[in-house]
Amino acid sequence: MEKLLKSRTTALRNERNRFAALAFVWGDLLLELDDDLRIVFASGAADGMIGRSAADLEGHTLQSVLAPQFRPLVQEMLYVARRRGRMDNIQVRFIRPDEQLSAPVSMSGYFLPDLGDHFFVALRVAINTLPHDVARSIRRDEATGLMDEESLSRVVTERLMAQRETGAEHKFTLMTLNAFDPLCKRMEQIERDEMLASIGAFLRAHSVAGDTAGRLNGNQFGMLHRPDVPVGELENRIADCARDADPSGKGVDISTSVTDFTAEMIPPGDLARGVLYSIRRFCDRQEHGFTFSRLIGQAPNLVNDTFSAMRDFGMRVDRLKFDAVYQPIVRLPSAEIHHFEVLARFYDDEGKLIPTDRLITFAEQVNMIHRLDLAMMRRTLKWIRNQLEEGIDARVAVNVSGHSIENPDFCRSVIALFERNRDTMGQLMIEITETAEITDIDTASTWITRFRDFGVEICLDDFGTGASNFRYLSALDVDYVKIDGESIRQSLKSSKGRAFMKSLVDLCHELKVEVVAEMIETDAMREMVTKVGFDYAQGYLFGKPEKDITLYWRNIHDPKRH
Structure with missing residues (x-):
């Protein structure tokens, strides 16, 4: 018992x-x-x-x-x-x-x-904790089951928003599998698929909610995770998996970078832009290149530091805390100045010039380029008015991104500026840049027509760098195209290239569009583009960007006579 x-x-x-x-x-x-x-x-x-x-x-x-x-x-x-x-x-x-x-x-x-x-x-x-539109939009890499870059950025944004309620902290790990492509080529399809599925499972299992990891490109993988995840152990397991699957037994070398990925009280829209920008910069290993000295070195919190840069950039733009310089565009063959292109110049906290291409990339990737374009428009219209009062009637072209021309709020703000400054419209031109492709041609065409109703002439910038340029040329009502300087330099190296460039210029002329040659730096290049038929030229041969246009512009008359 x-x-x-x-x-x-x-x-x-x-x-x-x-x-x-x-x-x-x-x-x-x-x-x-x-x-x-x-x-x-x-x-x-x-x-x-x-x-x-x-x-x-x-x-x-x-x-x-x-x-x-x-x-x-x-x-x-x-x-x-x-x-x-x-x-x-x-x-x-x-x-x-x-x-x-x-x-x-x-x-x-x-x-x-x-x-x-x-x-x-x-x-x-299952109760899906992600908003329906986010969950529905997720795209995955078929081989690993991991999210793609943009899907990961959206999900990371949602996780960071949720952390505000829980107080959790997160880190973001980027793993780069060096010599990964040669490894995959050495393997049979079945073994490669098994290895990729295992890598995907490793990363997802250690990520927040078991599914906040992504394949960002062929050999780079990222995941959002809690601070206690043993990244070194995970790295070793992935390395072992690759080595075991490799017929040669070599495997891969793994480079790992970890940064904090928490978020303070950042507005959701700004946070989403900052997360995507941060992931891209982290992958490029250039994540700390632009930041007004805030993203220099290994940033302790990439998202918050990126957002600090966004706030700083927005403040400088909205308060017009940047310089403007003017570069002449001359008529060929006389070299008489036709107009100036106005360019923004930003400086970091140490007074060093921030490269313009890096600045534009930052502004476009965090969806703030329209604020810069609008600020440049405001500043330029004020500058034109001041110049007219001084008796200087120089014409000025303002750059507008393809992103901005598709932004209805930006375009409506521009129209409102034009309404208030009708007496300066004769001196204003717009250059549409293609650092960002225009996807909605019909909408862009509508706004361009409205701009032209004010007497503003339109130029397509960087023409010749992409096939989409020809689509723009046929669909948009423009007055000028500016041929990319590198395209000109390459074309003029051979008789076939010169013939092609001449045909392109002739096509524009048939469409009643005048053509500008960029980056003309020598007399030989000036002579060649003149022979090909270019109407205008821009480059250091004719003048560098300067704050004071009176270094170039002599057509000053007495405003009292008008």
Whole structure:
């Protein structure tokens, strides 16, 4: 009797411990897994969730009832749970008895070594924590199951917004697998697919919510994760995986960079732009190149530092805290000045000039280029008025990004400026730059027509650098095109190139469009573009950008006579 009571007591204690463990988790279906991941206990709404009764699940391994594409992820999550003691919530799908996939199911759980090294797992009908539009827009790399760059940036933004309520801190890790392409070429398709699926599972399992990781390009991978994730161990596991899969046994060298990726009270729209910019700069290893001295060195918090740069940039732009310089465009062959192009000049906190191309890239990638373009328009119209009062009637061209010309708020603001400054319109021109491609040609054409109604002439900048230029030329009503200087330099090296350039100039003339040659720096280049038929030229041969145009402009008359 004593032995029977002792056995009964042990059984009751085990039951108590089991349900105590299950109290740590919650869900519609509760599972206990042994060390071999075999289901030793199941209770709950298994039928409705995965089409099997709870009793039918017992004795099966968890992997055998999971959909194949989720097995590597769950395997890795359980591996992580052995070390951390718990498994973060992830979404999985099961194979139903009719071979169909179940609906998405959320899985979370604990590993308790004191209870026989068993796992205690809760399953529930998935409640997608991401907004519907974000979840629906996610695109994935087929080989790894990881998100692409833009999808990852959107999901990271949502996770950072959620962290404000939880107070969690996150880091972002970038892994670059050096010599990855040669490795893939050495492998058979099946082995390569298995390796990529494993890498994807490793990264997802260690990321926030089990799915905040992405393949950013061929050999670069990024993930948002908690600070306690052992990045070094993960790096070693990926290296081991690659080496084991490599027929030559070489594998890859992995370069890892980690930065904080938390967010203060940043507006959601600004945060989304800052996250995408930060990820791209982090991948390029140029993440700290532009920042008014805030992103120099290894930034402790990339998103917040990027946002600080955005705020600083916005403040300088809105308050017109930047310089403007003017470069002459001359008529050929006389070299008489026709107009000036106005260019912005920004300086960092140490007074060093920030390269314009880096500045424009920053402004476009964080969706602030329209603010710079509008500020330049405001500043230029004020400058024109001041010049007219001094008796200087020089014409000036302002650069407007392709991004801005598609922004209705920007265009409406420009129209309002034109309405208030009608007496200066005769001196204003607009150059549409193609650092960002115009996607909505019809909308751009409508706004350009409205600008031209004020007497503003339009120039297409950097013509010749892309096939889209010809689409613009046929669809947009413009007065000038400016041929990219590098295109001219390459074309004029051969007779065939000169013939092509002449044909391009002749085409523009047939369309009643005049043509400007950029980056003319020698007399020989001036002579060649003149022979080809260019109408105007710009370059250091005729003058560098200067703050004071009276260094070039002599056509000053007495304003009192007018």
